[in-house]
Amino acid sequence: MTIQTSKLSDPAVRAFVDAVNAHDRDGFMALLAPGATMSDDGSDRDLTDWIDREIFTSHGHMEVDNESRGGRDLIARYSNDTWGEMRTKWHFEVEDDGRISRFETGQA
Structure with a gap:
């Protein structure tokens, strides 16, 4: 069952998913x-090469x-034109100012 982006717990992670999906x-x-990093x-x-x-x-x-660790760990179906759709895990490190200092992804 998909979690609506607006319902994600961590504001930085919610904004990250929104930005990805809005291109x-x-x-x-x-x-x-x-x-x-x-x-x-x-x-x-x-990072710049990878995100592009x-x-x-x-x-x-x-x-x-699925989300855990207060919304900073996600399981998501990720798709793009290169690889199609795959089940992925995401981990985010968020600074005190609310910006993301590191994210890690990979196949789940």
Whole structure:
């Protein structure tokens, strides 16, 4: 069962999912702390290169099925034009100012 984005518990994560689904690259970048990092399937990646390839040029979309850790861990069906749809896990580290300093994703 999908959780409506508006019902996600953590405001930063909710804004992240909204930005991905709206294909709002500027809004997405504004959510990130300076020097933010990310990993995909356990390997650190270049954040700008990864988001452009996996989200913004390939029409990424997240449907959240489950959240835990106060909304900072998600299980979501993620789809894009490159890979189709897959079940993914997401982990977010959010700073005191509400910006995301790191996110990790991979197949669930």
